[in-house]
Amino acid sequence: MTSKQTRPAIAATGLRKSFGDQVVLDGLDLNVQRGTVFSLLGANGAGKTTTVKILSTLISADAGDVQVAGHDLAREPDAVRAAIGVTGQFSAVDNLLTGEENLLLMADLHHLARGERRRRAAQLLEQFDLVDAGKKPASTYSGGMRRRLDLAMTLLGSPQVIFLDEPTTGLDPRSRRNMWQIVRELVAGGVTIFLTTQYLDEADELADRIAVLDHGRLVAEGTADELKRRIPGGHVRLRFADPQGLDTAMSALGHASRDNDALALRVPSDGSLRSLKTLIDRLDDRAIEVEELSVHTPDLDDVFLALTGNSTNEKVTTR
Template structure:
């Protein structure tokens, strides 16, 4: 019995885009599986927004092949548009309308029957905790409320793939975490999310896979843990209750950094289960008792800096 292979939500090969002599995307390849969150990281000007614009049919590519939601981007852009939703860096809501009116307008644009459109608007207002504000002009909404409404409008057409281009830019920490939970809930319901962000914590918190874009090229891709293990500096910290045990461990483990005051050793490690198991086995074989063990790996800041060579880190921030 053969297992039917599920096609990816997004599949891109050799994507290229230039403006005159300025190369924005230089042969980008990426695959996004259905029902996952894929994050594209990069400093301003790296090509993140251009990638989203191409994959959402807003601009054309100079070269390359792409399929989105099973449809060929160049050959059937209308089918791609019908299957996707896009939320940009700035809310595309009408300040003069109420939240409810914005959603009903979007339902009309999707040619939903009047009754169905009203039902859909009511469902989304409930889902995004906007019921109390539904009758108020959007001009009175906070930044977080506007972003939630913007995403709700994207969902009126029930897209299977959603492009979120820096969706939490400018939001306070509480609103950002509220948006994170909304994104998780969407993916739990089967939606695929393609996320671009400058907030490394956001990518680390949400993503199933992360790609790093630098000057138009993908320089790395993997899970957050896989990317962190590529960067030197990871280690396991061992703390002991007895100085004599510490001394025994030093002789048993070889190259380690020691902290005599804390009775601790720092053992180089890539953070993988294999290396951790090897270390524990060596300790067990010599009956060395460890009072406390903790694993320390580089964070995404370290990954980004190492991969892009951006010494100032001026455009990529964490919160």
């Protein structure tokens, strides 16, 4: 029997949801391991937010079986709510309260003891670098500070699973990277993160596994590297010190394309260690000297376009 430690943090089978005649989720299967970052990647309208709302008990599914933190979503919704935290696209921070007061209010909602309330609030202000701002109204906070406070409020319930729905929307690059570091620290502490994002670099940077959602269906799932290797266009670029080396390598490899001006060859490759080792062994067997070697693989932009056919300019952000 599966132990609590090895049981998935989230397991969903056949998840379906429609709004009127519009099918938003069409038989979604998910398996998210504990202590990992799982990213659901998709265009606007693909069904990401609907998925989060269902998994976090905010709306019900039309069909499907779901377990979250070991609890059945349909039969034990209160247990699921006690085990999760949700940080949505828009901050839940009360602008009229200070940062500390927002945390204390959330502590009250979680029925923490009086002494524990202040201890946890102080701890979270420290953890999220908000000590100096803790006594100031949240209305004076920057976007990055508000997102950090929002996530700190989520953590007051000590959730096992946190749903981050577009957590860095509208943040500047520095604030985004600060949020990324916080996510890494949470996962290192054993928390499971379910991340939805339109930012392809964010999924690439953070996620242990990525699922691509298109029109309510999962069209691919794997690590970032696995997804990139599925897309053609990867290659190894070899640069040589002289034309003779270029000619010798071209003769030995055959299937490469050459750039005479740059003294370089472009060899098709899936970017895997196995294919790279095979190429290097072929060069070594013929004692061919290479001045420079670089591996080029498709990025998540290419993956998204190939799998969904959507325009990145209209649907996802790749900054």
